[in-house]
Amino acid sequence: MQRVPPNPAVQRLSLYLRRLEQLAADGTETVSSNQLAASLHRTAAQVRKDLGYFGQFGRPGVGYRVGALMEALRHALGTDRTWEAVVVGVGDLGRALLRFKGFPTRGFQFVGAFDISAAKIGKQFGPVRVQHIDEMPAVVRRHDVRLAVLAVPPEAAQDVADRVCAAGVRGILNFAPSPIDVPPRVAVCPVDLAASLEQLSFQVSAMR
Amino acid sequence: MQRVPPNPAVQRLSLYLRRLEQLAADGTETVSSNQLAASLHRTAAQVRKDLGYFGQFGRPGVGYRVGALMEALRHALGTDRTWEAVVVGVGDLGRALLRFKGFPTRGFQFVGAFDISAAKIGKQFGPVRVQHIDEMPAVVRRHDVRLAVLAVPPEAAQDVADRVCAAGVRGILNFAPSPIDVPPRVAVCPVDLAASLEQLSFQVSAMR
DNA sequence: TTTTGTGAATAGCTTCACAGCA
DNA sequence: TGCTGTGAAGCTATTCACAAAA
Numbered sequence: 001m002q003r004v005p006p007n008p009a010v011q012r013l014s015l016y017l018r019r020l021e022q023l024a025a026d027g028t029e030t031v032s033s034n035q036l037a038a039s040l041h042r043t044a045a046q047v048r049k050d051l052g053y054f055g056q057f058g059r060p061g062v063g064y065r066v067g068a069l070m071e072a073l074r075h076a077l078g079t080d081r082t083w084e085a086v087v088v089g090v091g092d093l094g095r096a097l098l099r100f101k102g103f104p105t106r107g108f109q110f111v112g113a114f115d116i117s118a119a120k121i122g123k124q125f126g127p128v129r130v131q132h133i134d135e136m137p138a139v140v141r142r143h144d145v146r147l148a149v150l151a152v153p154p155e156a157a158q159d160v161a162d163r164v165c166a167a168g169v170r171g172i173l174n175f176a177p178s179p180i181d182v183p184p185r186v187a188v189c190p191v192d193l194a195a196s197l198e199q200l201s202f203q204v205s206a207m208r
Numbered sequence: 209m210q211r212v213p214p215n216p217a218v219q220r221l222s223l224y225l226r227r228l229e230q231l232a233a234d235g236t237e238t239v240s241s242n243q244l245a246a247s248l249h250r251t252a253a254q255v256r257k258d259l260g261y262f263g264q265f266g267r268p269g270v271g272y273r274v275g276a277l278m279e280a281l282r283h284a285l286g287t288d289r290t291w292e293a294v295v296v297g298v299g300d301l302g303r304a305l306l307r308f309k310g311f312p313t314r315g316f317q318f319v320g321a322f323d324i325s326a327a328k329i330g331k332q333f334g335p336v337r338v339q340h341i342d343e344m345p346a347v348v349r350r351h352d353v354r355l356a357v358l359a360v361p362p363e364a365a366q367d368v369a370d371r372v373c374a375a376g377v378r379g380i381l382n383f384a385p386s387p388i389d390v391p392p393r394v395a396v397c398p399v400d401l402a403a404s405l406e407q408l409s410f411q412v413s414a415m416r
Numbered sequence: 417t418t419t420t421g422t423g424a425a426t427a428g429c430t431t432c433a434c435a436g437c438a
Numbered sequence: 439t440g441c442t443g444t445g446a447a448g449c450t451a452t453t454c455a456c457a458a459a460a
Contacts, residue, residue, distance in 0.1 A: 002445095006428070008428095011403070014400060014403035014406045014407065015387075015400075015403070019386075022386065032440085032441065032442090033441075039387070040387055043431070045432070045433090046430065048442060048443065051443090052443060052444070059438070059442075060436075060438055060440075060441045060442040060443080061437070061439080062442090063441070063442085064442090076410070077413075078409040078410055078412065078414075079406055079409050092303065093304045093308060095304065096303065097401070103405065106405070106406070108402070108405050147409075147412070170412045170415070171412045172408075173405060178226065179223075179227075179249060189408050189411075191399070192222060193308065194222070194310040194311060194314045194316070195219070195226070196381055196399055197311065197314070197316050197355065198221075198225075198285045198286075198287055198314070199218065199219060199222065200380075201286040201291055201355075201379070202221075202286055203379060203395035204286065204354055204378045204379045206286075210422070214450070214451055215451095216450095216452090240420090241420075251453070252420095253453055254451095254453075259421090260420090260421060264421070265420095266419075266420050267420075268419050268420040268458070269460040270419070
């Protein structure tokens with residue numbers, strides 16, 4: 001079996017998982033690398049190679065069992081368990097994320113939401129009530145929270161990052177458009193929404 | 209000068225631009241590839257190579273003029289003009305995007321928001337009032353809108369994509385976790401928030 | 417000296433193509 | 439035959455390293 005999955009392959013695992021969820025919902029039991037690839041605008045070789053980094057899940061002449069492959073990919077991604085998470089910054093975006101149904105259905109559960117604004121504290125959004133950010137470390141420790149979602153203004157991002165890292169968080173989803181410095185044991189996934197629109201702007205401008 | 213920028217380089221342009229905006233706000237006039245790289249956890253060679261795909265902006269021994277480089281990058285990305293955009297799907301996420309300040313400050317302006325739910329139609333969110341999706345094509349044509357943001361449930365994504373493409377939109381920011389088929393002249397940028405958390409889950413699981 | 421711009425070298429990722437299993 | 443798993447080949451992206459400019 002092959003080793004050390006390239007990062008792009010790990011990203012595509014989520015893509016495959018999404019499609020498998022649909023197939024399972026449709027009652028499909030088996031899928032070939034060709035079918036999976038076609039519906040995602042990829043090549044069959046890439047699908048097989050990507051899956052090959054994590055194990056041997058297919059049967060020659062048959063394909064992959066949808067349910068078993070979903071389980072295997074969830075295991076590979078680490079989402080075959082529930083991940084507790086906190087949101088810091090309860091502006092419009094933070095509120096939307098707290099109510100977003102795609103997180104709980106995929107095993108991510110918010111156990112706390114924090115802000116500095118007195119006007120927001122005590123309000124209920126989605127599954128949690130907003131608390132002052134000073135309460136964050138206690139909540140993180142109590143629930144053994146490993147993930148934090150940062151939806152704060154860029155000028156607060158580094159300070160908030162320092163605080164969630166100090167509290168013991170191991171991964172940060174960063175919606176602030178400024179890179180944050182974290183200890184090496186903490187993973188960061190930046191999501192810059194304006195940058196995504198800029199990429200579209202570039203592509204649209206480039207086409208003629 | 210070098211040609212055909214690799215896609216990763218185009219993505220990093222947004223990153224450089226973000227940092228330059230900060231530097232400009234701080235009153236910094238000049239920056240070297242080394243300084244730029246260090247603050248973004250990249251290498252100086254990569255910064256110079258990336259910028260090199262779009263022109264020669266630096267002065268040996270001096271570095272880059274912050275203001276001039278910002279202008280150049282905005283021009284390269286196509287954001288040295290205003291882009292009109294519409295939002296389809298005014299759930300929590302759609303509302304948050306309509307009110308998100310990072311879009312207008314970077315030249316993206318919402319001129320319409322659409323939904324099918326009668327309860328939402330007529331309500332004001334951010335800069336616009338929600339209209340029925342049947343009104344979308346007229347608004348797109350009237351304002352010559354080139355970009356659409358899809359914040360609809362996955363089962364509606366393909367149908368909505370077909371409709372915005374038919375209306376003449378040229379780029380789609382797709383928040384639905386299902387890939388959409390579009391004509392070749394239309395660019396798509398997928399944003400899968402659950403997938404981003406899955407990537408964190410993977411990385412955190414992988415570290416010991 | 418400092419720092420850019422860029423060919424050349426290296427590393428990383430994707431596609432090919434085919435042996436082997438069902 | 440149909441399809442997987444995977445080495446080998448091909449391609450893309452990053453890093454190196456240095457000539458030239460300020």
